[in-house]
Amino acid sequence: MTEQQNIDKVHIFHEQLKEQLHKFIVGYDNLLDLLSITLLTDGALLMEGIPGTAKTTICKIFAQNIGGKFGRLQGAVDVLPMDVIGVQKYLQSQGDFSFEKGPIFSNVFLVDEINRMTPKAQGALLEALAERQVTVDNLTFPLPYPFVVIATQNPYEMEGTFNLIESQKDRFTLSYQIQYLNVGDEVSILRKGIDRGLYMDTLEQSCEAITTLTDILTMQETVKNVYASDDILAYIGDLIMATRLHNDVKLGISTRGSLSLLRSAMAYAAIHGRDYVIPDDVKFLAIYCFNHRLILKREAVLGGITIQRVISDILESVPVR
Structure with a gap:
């Protein structure tokens, strides 16, 4: 294909993705653009907003539409680094250690309420965000491609939150502050709720992948040109x-x-x-x-x-x- 045809493919993918997401998500047009950009740049997106503004739902539907493996970690004060990247387990039957991968080994990794994790747990993401790999017991494990991190956080003034360290925030490609919907969009959400269009089982059954991981990698190369x-x-x-x-x-x-x-x-x-x-x-x-x-x-x-x-x-x- 010519370069313009490759660009057209990226454009069509983005429009199809927005169309699919808008079947379940009301508003947030700019956020949907940022999701596509994050995917095409193999980057990371930080979303800040109060609870109950569809942050997690957007991420799950996004992952299903690109056909990738979805991993999720719920932030909490007792989360440990091994809960993020995985842990070496000793198998007595084999007399050897085996690495059990954590949820970060996915194509779309959602860290929900990242600022409810302690700085020690947050630090487990630094290597992954910068180098697309994790290190456990001096062994390095590459992460899958494509690899996109989407983290959500509550406003810092809410109870039980820890400020992200500067080096952590700098590794996020983009950030987005989710605001309340306007009255019209809020009413549209209520209508979807009446029609059972917001139940998670309904969303999962209605979502189909509109592309493949191989095509995403190709589109990433197109963007670089x-x-x-x-x-x-x-x-x-x-x-x-x-x-x-x-x-x-x-x-x-x-x-x-x-x-x-x-x-x-x-x-x-x-x-x-x-x-x-x-x-x-x-x-x-x-x-x-x-x-x-x-x-x-x-x-x-x-x-x-x-x-x-x-x-x-x-x-x-x-x-x-």
Whole structure:
């Protein structure tokens, strides 16, 4: 196939995926875009929202539609690293150890309420997010491809939560803050509830894979060939530097963050049928790429300045190349 045909395949896949997800999910259009981007960049997505806003349901339906193995871990204070990655068990009958894989050995790995886990348990994800492998007793085990991590978290002000460490948050490609639905969407959810369209057994029976893992790997390669001009690269560089020099910012965007923004913009272009990145792609994704990475100075927080406001100021002040 030609390069444009490959791009068209990515675009069609994304539209089919959104159509399937919208059969069960009301609203959240931008989130569905981010799910596709996360999958196509082999990345990780962090979702924050209060309980009961369909975070887990979205992830499960997403995994079923891409035909991958789904793994899930429920965050709690007593979760141990071995509950995430697995454990070596001694088999007396064989006189040897055998590695029993944890839920992380899946194509779509959902960590539900990640910030209810202690920092020690959260740290078990660091190697997996960065290197797509885990190490147990000095033995390294590769994770399957494709491998996507989707983590949900409750707002930090809720009881029983532990802040994610900075190095952990930086390894998430994108983040999304789930808000309450508007009245119209809320009524649509109620109608689906009356029609039994929200029961998990109904959802699972209605979901069919719209692609294969092999096709996903091919589409990931297609995204890597999307063209980003020197002006786009320079624009991203200017945005990154602006975060590091901003008067209200204590910790700006890392190099990993700039690469995440570039790769996400390439995937965003592909799902919209383009083989090249435009500045609007970068602008749209900046908030989702920067929001969980920026750390404001204490005096800025006390002064009522928000991360969203800082990002908006940067986007308005940095000119497009």
